[in-house]
Amino acid sequence: KEAVRGRERRLADLAAFQRYLFSLARELGRGSLVGPLARDLGLSADELPARKLRLSEEKQYFTVNEENGNLYVNERLDREEMCGATATCSVSFEVLVHNPLNVFNVEVAIEDVNDNSPIFRKSFLDLDIDEMIPPGSRFPLEIAHDADAGRNSLLIYQLTNDPSFTLAVTENPDGSKQPELVLERALDREKQSSFELVLMAVDGGDPARSGTVQVRINVTDANDNPPVFSKKVYEYMVRAPEDVPVGSTLVTVTATDADEGVNGEIKYAFKKITERASKIFHLDSETGAVTLLQSLDFEEGDSYELQIQSRDGGGLFDTAEVAITITDINDNAPVISVRSALSEISEDAKSGTVVALLQVQDQDSGPNGEVRCSIDGDVPFRLEKSLDDYYRVVTARELDREQVSEYNVTVRAADGGSPSLQSSAVLCLRVLDVNDNAPVFAEERYSARVAENNAAGALVLTVRATDADWGQNARVRYRLGEGRVRGAPLSSYVSVQAETGALYALRSLDYEQVRELRLWVVAEDGGAPALSSNVSVEVQIVDENDNAPQVLYPAPAAALGSGSGGAWSGVELAPRWSEPGALVAKVVAVDADAGQNAWLSYELAKATEPALFRVGLHSGEVRTARSPLARDAARQSLVVVVKDHGRPALSATATLSVVLAESVAELLAEMGSAADEAAAAAGEPAGSLTRWLVLAVAAVSCLFLAFLLLLLALRLRRWHRQQLLPPASGALRGVPVSHFVGIDGVRAFLQSYSHDVSLTADSRKSQLRFSRRIFPLAISDRSQRVRGFVHRFFFTKDRL
Known part of the structure; x- marks a missing residue:
C-alpha cells in the first residue's frame, strides 16, 4: 500500500507539470483510435475499474474506453469548421x-x-473589351479560394495559351494573389469578335488540387452608327378601345443600330409627353413597348400624341411620332337624377297627376349614349318625356290605398350599347287615405244565447267591425239601432259599448216574458262624412228551471204553503164495478218553462189505499190498479206529485178525493156525507146542503141527457155524410182544432159533462164542487165506455 501511494503521488506530481499530446488527421471518422490514453498516463488495465478514468470536457469530440483506457473519436472532426x-x-x-x-x-x-x-x-467570367483599347491594358480576374491551410492552400494561376492575351499575377496587401488578364496586341472586332480562355488555380497539396473558370471575352465595336426607327410616324395603326386592360401593350416602336455591343444597345424614352399622358402610358426603355399604367376613359380624352426618342450607348439618337386614338365603348350606365318628387299622394288623385320629375343622362356617345326609360312592374304610374333628357312620372289610373298603401316605383334606364347597361331609381310614394270604405262586420249576423235571470250588466257577446281605411277614417264606434221590446225601448234591455262593440244586458231577462231579442248594431267610422253599416244580432234567452209546475185540473181549492209547489183538491166519482185500468181522473199540469224544464212526470205520493190506484208517469191519468173491493173505503184520498226535469227539479201536488159507489143512492149518501163534513167545517145546516145536492144531481142528469141527444144527432149527421161522400180523412175529421191539446205527443179529445153547483142557506155559504171531468177519449173505444156507464148508472131499474 505504501508503494502504491508513493507511485500515485509521483503520477500526480508528473501530471501537474506534463501535457500529453496526440496528433490526429481530420478525416478520421467516428470511432477512430486517437491513442492509448491510460498507458500514456501510466495506468494499467487492472487499475482502470478502480481509478474511473473520465473526460471532463470536449466529450462531443472524444470518448475514452473504460475497459482499455484508449481515446477514440466520438464524432467526425472538421478542421476548417473548428479552427x-x-x-x-x-x-x-x-x-x-x-x-x-x-x-x-x-x-x-x-x-x-x-x-x-x-x-x-x-x-463564367464575361469581359467586354472595346476594339479601340490599346495593347498592354490589364483586366482583373476573379480570385479563387481554397479552404485548406498551409501548403495545401492556393499557390499558382495558369491561363490557356492565346497570342492576344497573357496572365499576370500580383500580390495583394493581405497576401492573396490577384490574377490579371493582359492585352498583348490590338483587337479587331471585324476579324474576331470574341475569345474563350480557361483560368486554372492550383494548390500545393500532394496530390495537388485545382479549379477552373471559363473566361469569355467579347470585343465591342466602336460607336460609328446612330439608331434608326422603322417608322417616323406611328398613327393609323394605334387605335385602342377604352376598355383595354391595364398593362396591355398598345404599340411597340423599334429602332436598329449597325453597331454592336454598347454602341448597338438602344434605349427608348419619351421626348415629348403631357403630364396627363405620362400618368397613363409607360414606355419600356429596353423593348420600346408602350403599355397602359391606368384605364383609358374616352370621355376624358379620345386621342394622345407621343414623341419617342431612341438612343444608343454612344449617345447617338433618333425620334418618332406616335398618335394613339381611343375608341368609345359602352362603359357608362345611364344616370337617373330625381329633380323633384312627391312623397305622399291622396288616393283620390286624378289620373295624370305628376309625381316626380327625372333627368336621365349617359356619358357615352353614339348608340351607347341613347337611353330608353321604363317603369318596372304593374303599378298605376307611367312615364312621359318632357324635354331631351327629362321625364315626368304621372299617375296612370286611380289609386286605392286599401289595396296598396305604399308604392316603391322603380324607374329603369337602359342605353343602346351591346351589351346594354342599366340603372334604376326608386321613388317611395305613400298613398294618403280617403274615407271611401264603410266598416265591415266580421260576421254576416251574430247570435248568442243568454241564460235567463242573468245579472244586470252581464256580457252577451262582442261584435267586431273593421274599416279598410286608415287613421281616423278607420276608427269604428258602435251603437244600437232603434227598436222596442214588449212596448219598452230596446235600450232599456241591452246596451253596446261604443269603443269595443261589447253588448251588455241591462236587466235580468225572463224567458217566460221574452224568449228572444232581435236588434241591429250600427258601426260608424270617424270619417267626414262618416260611413256606417249594420248587422243583425239575435239573442236567444235560454230557459232556466225557475217555474214550478201549475196544476190546471183538479181546480185549485187553496194554496198550501209556498216553495217549490202548491196543493190542489177535487172530488172524483168511480163505480165499484170498475175494471183494472179504468180511468178515474186525469191530473192536468203545465210548466211555464221550456225544454226539459217543462217535461212533467206524475207520481202517486200518498193514497188511502195505495194498491187500488196508479198514476201514469207522463200522462197524469189516475186509473184503477185493480177492481174495487167491498172492504175498500168509499172515499179515497189521493196525493199526486207533479215534477219537472229541471236541475234542481221543482214540483207541485194535487189532492184528489175519489168516491166509490154501487148506486146513485150510495153515491148521494157518500156525497151527502162529504157535504155534511164540509158544511160542518163551514158551520152550515146539513139538510140545506142535501136539498141543493139533489137539485144538482137532477141538473147534471138533464144536461147529460141533452149531451147524449146532441151526440146522437152528430153521429147521425156524420153517418148521413158518409153515405153521400166517402170520408177523405180519419175519424177525427171535422172536429175543431180547439178541442185538441198536445199531451205527450198524443192528441186527445176534450169534452165536459158536469158542472158546478153552489148552495146557500141561512146566510152561510157552502160550496160543493163537482169537478169538471175531462175524459181523454179516443172516439173509437172511449165513447162505448161512456155510453155503457150512463146506461148502467141511470137507466137500470134498481138505480132509478
Missing part, C-alpha cells in the same frame, strides 16, 4: 482519475489534409 483558416488546430481537455483524484491535461492536434480544391464563385 477556420488558422495554420494550427488543436483541442485541449482534462482527464480525471479517481482514488485518489488526479487531473491530467490532454491536447489533441488536428492535422490538415488537402481535401479542398480551389474554387471560383462564378462558372
